[in-house]
Amino acid sequence: xxxxxxxxxxxxxxxxxxxxxxxxxxxxxxxxxxxxxxxxxxxxxxxxxxxxxxxxxxxxxxxxxxxxxxxxxxxxxxxxxxxxxxxxxxxxxxxxxxxxxxxxxxxxxxxxxxxxxxxxxxxxxxxxxxxxxxxxxxxxxxxxxxxxxxxxxxxxxxxxxxxxxxxxxxxxxxxxxxxxxxxxxxxxxxxxxxxxxxxxxxxxxxxx
Amino acid sequence: xxxxxxxxxxxxxxxxxxxxxxxxxxxxxxxxxxxxxxxxxxxxxxxxxxxxxxxxxxxxxxxxxxxxxxxxxxxxxxxxxxxxxxxxxxxxxxxxxxxxxxxxxxxxxxxxxxxxxxxxxxxxxxxxxxxxxxxxxxxxxxxxxxxxxxxxxxxxxxxxxxxxxxxxxxxxxxxxxxxxxxxxxxxxxxxxxxxxxxxxxxxxxxxxxxxxxxxxxxxxxxxxxxxxxxxxxxxxxxxxxxxxxxxxxxxxxxxxxxxxxxxxxxxxxxxxxxxxxxxxxxxxxxxxxxxxxxxxxxxxxxxxxxxxxxxxxxxxxxxxxxxxxxxxxxxxxxxxxxxxxxxxxxxxxxxxxxxxxxxxxxxxxxxxxxxxxxxxxxxxxxxxxxxxxxxxxxxxxxxxxxxxxxxxxxxxxxxxxxxxxxxxxxxxxxxxxxxxxxxxxxxxxxxxxxxxxxxxxxxxxxxxxxxxxxxxxxxxxxxxxxxx
Numbered sequence: 209x210x211x212x213x214x215x216x217x218x219x220x221x222x223x224x225x226x227x228x229x230x231x232x233x234x235x236x237x238x239x240x241x242x243x244x245x246x247x248x249x250x251x252x253x254x255x256x257x258x259x260x261x262x263x264x265x266x267x268x269x270x271x272x273x274x275x276x277x278x279x280x281x282x283x284x285x286x287x288x289x290x291x292x293x294x295x296x297x298x299x300x301x302x303x304x305x306x307x308x309x310x311x312x313x314x315x316x317x318x319x320x321x322x323x324x325x326x327x328x329x330x331x332x333x334x335x336x337x338x339x340x341x342x343x344x345x346x347x348x349x350x351x352x353x354x355x356x357x358x359x360x361x362x363x364x365x366x367x368x369x370x371x372x373x374x375x376x377x378x379x380x381x382x383x384x385x386x387x388x389x390x391x392x393x394x395x396x397x398x399x400x401x402x403x404x405x406x407x408x409x410x411x412x413x414x415x416x
Numbered sequence: 417x418x419x420x421x422x423x424x425x426x427x428x429x430x431x432x433x434x435x436x437x438x439x440x441x442x443x444x445x446x447x448x449x450x451x452x453x454x455x456x457x458x459x460x461x462x463x464x465x466x467x468x469x470x471x472x473x474x475x476x477x478x479x480x481x482x483x484x485x486x487x488x489x490x491x492x493x494x495x496x497x498x499x500x501x502x503x504x505x506x507x508x509x510x511x512x513x514x515x516x517x518x519x520x521x522x523x524x525x526x527x528x529x530x531x532x533x534x535x536x537x538x539x540x541x542x543x544x545x546x547x548x549x550x551x552x553x554x555x556x557x558x559x560x561x562x563x564x565x566x567x568x569x570x571x572x573x574x575x576x577x578x579x580x581x582x583x584x585x586x587x588x589x590x591x592x593x594x595x596x597x598x599x600x601x602x603x604x605x606x607x608x609x610x611x612x613x614x615x616x617x618x619x620x621x622x623x624x625x626x627x628x629x630x631x632x633x634x635x636x637x638x639x640x641x642x643x644x645x646x647x648x649x650x651x652x653x654x655x656x657x658x659x660x661x662x663x664x665x666x667x668x669x670x671x672x673x674x675x676x677x678x679x680x681x682x683x684x685x686x687x688x689x690x691x692x693x694x695x696x697x698x699x700x701x702x703x704x705x706x707x708x709x710x711x712x713x714x715x716x717x718x719x720x721x722x723x724x725x726x727x728x729x730x731x732x733x734x735x736x737x738x739x740x741x742x743x744x745x746x747x748x749x750x751x752x753x754x755x756x757x758x759x760x761x762x763x764x765x766x767x768x769x770x771x772x773x774x775x776x777x778x779x780x781x782x783x784x785x786x787x788x789x790x791x792x793x794x795x796x797x798x799x800x801x802x803x804x805x806x807x808x809x810x811x812x813x814x815x816x817x818x819x820x821x822x823x824x825x826x827x828x829x830x831x832x833x834x835x836x837x838x839x840x841x842x843x844x845x846x847x848x849x850x851x852x853x854x855x856x857x858x859x860x861x862x863x864x865x866x867x868x869x870x871x872x873x874x875x876x877x878x879x880x881x882x883x884x885x886x887x888x889x890x891x892x893x894x895x896x897x898x899x900x
Binding site for chain 2: 265
């Protein structure tokens, strides 16, 4: 129990001292997968909450066709895709981070975004249309903070210089597209195979 | 066991994620609907129902070729028949009154053209307009490339307007539809003209081309044109401005026009005197009729009918629909369709208001259908009338009336909410504007509501602020004492 409190403290330290913080998290063994997973799950939950509880003035979603599981998945999917693509690229670019390290960096970096998004959802219920721009600027802080932390964290955990990190980030974007393409190809083909087998089965079952 | 459980779990998740297949009313035989804020089709009672038809049986022994254009004046209905080269006149009770084919002078003698020695006769007229101000009947005599002006009472010849001497541009003078404003200025639509609407002065001289109809920009085209040399550009297909196909004028003298050219950006126009489109399009979607993603095909408007209170009806030829829009550009109702039922159309050509009723013309059937407002339609029109004329309170009541007849009618929710907002009933106004999906009015009501809330609970806000300040001071104080 004390372990988790200590790890939580180092997680909070990361927010304001990203380089030192991520160094400690990685090399002094202060990382905690349970905490990271909780943040990830909370992010998925925020996706659902923002769909349902964003104030009417800012909420253009069709609430009557809400599907919370689909929302949960679509919120987390980009992060997990990035995790996979970044890992697959950095293994080629001599990055020192394991997939676990990247996962920790990603989820710790998500903390400010999570906080600002939740605050944004709450505040969106008390603003008027004129103030909506301000609120959007406010939640953008969280996103910018997240991007900054992610960048620092990846530099530290892969032991990259900033320039190499930018290159690998660009490469992971490209590979994310590639992964999407391949997976779509794969699933269509599998679908065709399944369809074929099913057609053969149907044919046979009709004959005998 | 574990494995089957897991498989069942995955299957359950898949089932939940799978998008539900849904049927759209617009793609079925249902022809009475509106669109909600997300572009879903919502059922709606029709705003208009068929009461009467007008066809060759009402005009024995005169032959009917086709019905191409209709104009309703205060006491008469004029119908242009381009195939039979005839203008038929009906009175307000839809009884056949007169037919104009050969043009006669004041003494009742058939006019003879001085140049050719032939009788003066209409040749495939496609448009007709009656000017209340000057009591003159204007006929767009398309085949003869002229405008014929007759006396409004006796239908005796007054004058013809041929192609003006000073007319510039490549447009042929083949007037198809026309309107005349109170000062006698004539606006003429020529089918297929890319230069715009021709404006002619009362004395018959050319004034200008009028109306801006912007083509859609194709990004790929734009890219290649930016690379091409001027010689290459000359060889490329030229992009012409889309042409207008019909025209109408409202009580204020502003000109409405439609286009069904697929390359046009807008489909419906309301022109200011500079020829810019000032049509209000504050609805959920631009004024475009059916949504392409729902019906799979674009609406093509062949005519527009404008009422005195901002409500206009658009006649669509792809699905035979009539779209009713209010002044704000909200879609009020969609009704009618292509078909063989009574009142349906095959090849719709023209639409006009006839009091609160609508007259729909069909070329192929050679008939006109008269539609009258249903209970819902009458309430909806009444509400728009009151709102347009600034009778807020009456409008609020009429919108409530409308809601009782159609609970899917977002405009009425907004209308009721707007009325409540003006009476400072913010709580109720928020409820209704939210139902009407009107974020602008909701925001206004909410701002007032929030102000009142803060005023009523001001003490609590002060207390929280004071507590926060005390906490801040105390922590500073303690910190400074500790560190000295």
